[in-house]
Amino acid sequence: MKLYGEDNPAPNPRRVRIFLAEKGAAVEHVRVPLRERAHKAEAFLEKNSLGQVPVLELDDGSFLSESVSICRYLDGLYPDPPLFGDTPKAQATIDMWIRRIEFQLMAPIAHIWRHTHPLTAGLLTQFKDFGESNRAHADRVYRWLDGELADRTFIAGPAYSMADIVALTTVDFGRMIGVAVPEDCSRVLAWLDHVSRRPSAAA
Amino acid sequence: MKLYGEDNPAPNPRRVRIFLAEKGAAVEHVRVPLRERAHKAEAFLEKNSLGQVPVLELDDGSFLSESVSICRYLDGLYPDPPLFGDTPKAQATIDMWIRRIEFQLMAPIAHIWRHTHPLTAGLLTQFKDFGESNRAHADRVYRWLDGELADRTFIAGPAYSMADIVALTTVDFGRMIGVAVPEDCSRVLAWLDHVSRRPSAAA
Numbered sequence: 001m002k003l004y005g006e007d008n009p010a011p012n013p014r015r016v017r018i019f020l021a022e023k024g025a026a027v028e029h030v031r032v033p034l035r036e037r038a039h040k041a042e043a044f045l046e047k048n049s050l051g052q053v054p055v056l057e058l059d060d061g062s063f064l065s066e067s068v069s070i071c072r073y074l075d076g077l078y079p080d081p082p083l084f085g086d087t088p089k090a091q092a093t094i095d096m097w098i099r100r101i102e103f104q105l106m107a108p109i110a111h112i113w114r115h116t117h118p119l120t121a122g123l124l125t126q127f128k129d130f131g132e133s134n135r136a137h138a139d140r141v142y143r144w145l146d147g148e149l150a151d152r153t154f155i156a157g158p159a160y161s162m163a164d165i166v167a168l169t170t171v172d173f174g175r176m177i178g179v180a181v182p183e184d185c186s187r188v189l190a191w192l193d194h195v196s197r198r199p200s201a202a203a
Numbered sequence: 204m205k206l207y208g209e210d211n212p213a214p215n216p217r218r219v220r221i222f223l224a225e226k227g228a229a230v231e232h233v234r235v236p237l238r239e240r241a242h243k244a245e246a247f248l249e250k251n252s253l254g255q256v257p258v259l260e261l262d263d264g265s266f267l268s269e270s271v272s273i274c275r276y277l278d279g280l281y282p283d284p285p286l287f288g289d290t291p292k293a294q295a296t297i298d299m300w301i302r303r304i305e306f307q308l309m310a311p312i313a314h315i316w317r318h319t320h321p322l323t324a325g326l327l328t329q330f331k332d333f334g335e336s337n338r339a340h341a342d343r344v345y346r347w348l349d350g351e352l353a354d355r356t357f358i359a360g361p362a363y364s365m366a367d368i369v370a371l372t373t374v375d376f377g378r379m380i381g382v383a384v385p386e387d388c389s390r391v392l393a394w395l396d397h398v399s400r401r402p403s404a405a406a
Contacts, residue, residue: 049347096272
């Protein structure tokens with residue numbers, strides 16, 4: 001197996017890095033220099049026609065993209081500890097929380113990034129009013145998440161899971177582009193402090 | 204088990220209906236009348252704090268939301284035919300395609316729905332220019348998907364899967380709100396014709 005573009009600062013490559021660190025596993029890495037637009041070059045588009053990193057090349061020469069799907073595949077190869085759940089209910093609950101974090105929280109943060117940030121201004125047409133409207137939206141989602149965390153330590157239940165990895169990379173990306181966790185979201189902040197202390201968070 | 208809000212016309216409840224039809228399975232159904240805002244009432248928010256349908260109540264009294272996660276859970280109970288894949292590679296590939304359809308195709312269609320459609324105008328602040336910009340985006344995604352379908356019958360490979368269910372409900376929802384499949388996307392149209400002829404498509 002080979003993992004392409006794992007070393008980029010965006011949330012998706014970091015998900016795979018944290019996942020591998022939690023597993024104590026390593027996969028051969030191939031650099032994809034985004035600044036040189038290597039992810040949009042023909043050679044890379046044959047690996048992922050969407051031109052996105054990371055990509056996992058399997059031993060049979062086929063390619064897998066989407067960070068969560070790559071981690072789901074690796075979870076089968078490195079089952080200990082299980083990060084996608086070890087019972088049907090845990091598996092579905094972790095899957096639900098991955099989706100909730102992506103659709104509820106990553107979506108407004110991504111809109112803020114794409115539609116308000118100077119670094120993306122040259123890459124696409126920005127709709128700034130729309131982008132700015134997502135700040136209040138992200139705040140509301142953080143308050144909803146804060147309520148959800150009342151009864152548990154981690155995002156999807158009593159155990160650390162892929163949902164925590166997706167949430168940590170999302171929250172940290174938000175902070176990097178100026179979307180802070182509201183100060184009154186004490187449970188989210190406690191969770192963030194807790195998962196950030198794990199050695200994998202440095203990945 | 205009980206399934207709440209399965210009978211609504213939105214894409215997510217339909218995913219579960221098609222899934223159950225493909226499995227030849229049935230789950231007790233509880234109506235959630237959206238027109239009466241029953242999904243935003245306290246009693247329902249205890250089942251899904253996001254106020255979204257469908258929701259699956261498990262036999263232990265816990266609740267699961269997110270249509271794909273509900274289907275993933277049901278796939279374990281009704282494994283034949285497997286709609287989330289029966290090998291690690293197939294499972295990851297189907298997962299990748301579910302994500303690609305949702306993030307690439309459902310996202311612009313949802314933006315068009317939320318930000319341009321008269322039926323949503325009273326429910327949220329519409330950013331019409333942003334919404335309209337997603338029409339060209341959806342066209343580009345359809346052309347990308349058309350290229351992807353060059354080598355296979357179904358979205359994620361040679362077998363019908365959950366990715367086809369997610370894609371069919373997305374494409375049909377787009378058509379319902381005026382986002383057509385471009386006429387030159389002959390492979391997407393052939394796939395659509397093919398999967399629409401399955402009895403489950405009427406669900």
